[in-house]
Amino acid sequence: MVFRPFTGKDNHGGPIAFGAGFVSSENCDAFSWPFTLFVECMGVAPRIIITDQDWGMRLAIEKVLSGTRHRLCMWHIMSKLFEKIPKSISDREKFSKEFKACVWSELLDPDEFDILWTGIVEKYGVKDHKWFKDMCAVRHMWIPAYFRDVPMGSLMRTTSFSESENNFFKRYSKPLFNFADFTLQHNNGIDAQRNQTERLDYYDSVISPKYATDLAFEKQLTSVYTDRMFRVVQELIYEADKSCRMISIHLFFVLRNKDVNNILEKYVGNRWLKSELLKAVHGLTSDESASGKGSNEDDKL
Missing domain, CATH: 3.30.420 (Nucleotidyltransferase; domain 5)
Incomplete structure (x- = not known):
């Protein structure tokens, strides 16, 4: 079995x-x-x-x-990188660093990625290497540049x-x-x-995270996102408050400069919210789950 x-x-x-x-x-x-x-x-x-x-x-x-x-999972593919690098490449560490910077980048569009990929494989003489050719042929299935439209x-x-x-x-x-x-x-x-999930839910209900900035929308997001995921967003907010150099945090930079206090719900999303998991998994609203509605045998998974 x-x-x-x-x-x-x-x-x-x-x-x-x-x-x-x-x-x-x-x-x-x-x-x-x-x-x-x-x-x-x-x-x-x-x-x-x-x-x-x-x-x-x-x-x-x-x-x-x-x-x-x-x-295709990038981790699964990239875990094989070092064994696939030809021994003819003297500085394998340098090649690995450049190659990883290319494939992991979420900032490139497909055309930009193709140019960067081609430059690297030609520079190190692996353009015709079977593994790199195979991975290039299916790049639309694992490279972030080809999934920019998918959250x-x-x-x-x-x-x-x-x-x-x-x-x-x-x-x-x-x-x-x-x-x-x-x-x-x-x-x-x-x-x-x-x-473990219930313990984290309880922790989220009683914790008061420390703020990294004085921005109103940072305080808003503490009540929206779970603590673990808020910390990820908080780091971006902090970087945006100090600089605008990173494109990935440009949205927060714009919100800061526009004196935005609250981020619209459509931009917050519903993936990392504190209380939406039950609704997402079971198809019930919070009110329905609390009142017992939808608990008939026909509604159970």
């Missing part, structure tokens, strides 16, 4: 198990089946899904999730995140477990994960 977990991030940026299932390793549709299961359980196909470079999964996603953007929500390294999730659940399983033992212990892991 092949175990197929689906992993994502909760509103604290921590791991969350969306669901999982078993399929016979002899099933000829072993790749497509988990994605069909995911849609049936979640009620909606994901906007974007990130996997490693498995050809079977790529075909299954095209078949089952035709409206979903498929992206990634810090998912650029999802495969490494998934590996971390797998290591977590390994603490609750052993190779010789039978099906019942494995299921029981996996559920214990799920409970531990949910307890």
Whole structure:
């Protein structure tokens, strides 16, 4: 039996198990089946899904999730970089630094990326190297420049995140477990994960973060975002308050100079909010969940 977990991030940026299932390793549709299961359980196909470079999964996603953007995990690809760099390159560290700066940049558009990539591979003589040619051919599936229109929500390294999730659940399983033992212990892991999320929810309800600036919209966002994610945004706000050199923080620079006190809801988004996870997962509004509405058996996943 092949175990197929689906992993994502909760509103604290921590791991969350969306669901999982078993399929016979002899099933000829072993790749497509988990994605069909995911849609049936979640009620909606994901906007974007990130996997490693498995050809079977790529075909299954095209078949089952035709409206979903498929992206290859950058961490999985870049973890192979050093072993792929030809030994003929004397300064491998310098090449690695330049190459990583190119592929990880979220500031380039596709044309700019192509120019920079071409310059680097020609400079170091790897233009015709098979691995670099193959990666260039599928650059539209893993380079940030080709996903500028998709809110990634810090998912650029999802495969490494998934590996971390797998290591977590390994603490609750052993190779010789039978099906019942494995299921029981996996559920214990799920409970531990949910307890951690509840602790963070409580922490968010009582903590008062320290402000890095005197900007009104920084104070606004402390009441909107979870503490872990607010700290990420706060760093950008602080940099914007001191400088405008970084394009990625240019929005906050403009808001500061325009004396904006409150950021409109449409610009805040709903990915990292303090109280929206229940609604996002179960399809219930906060009022419905509090009053018990939508709790009929037909509404349960």
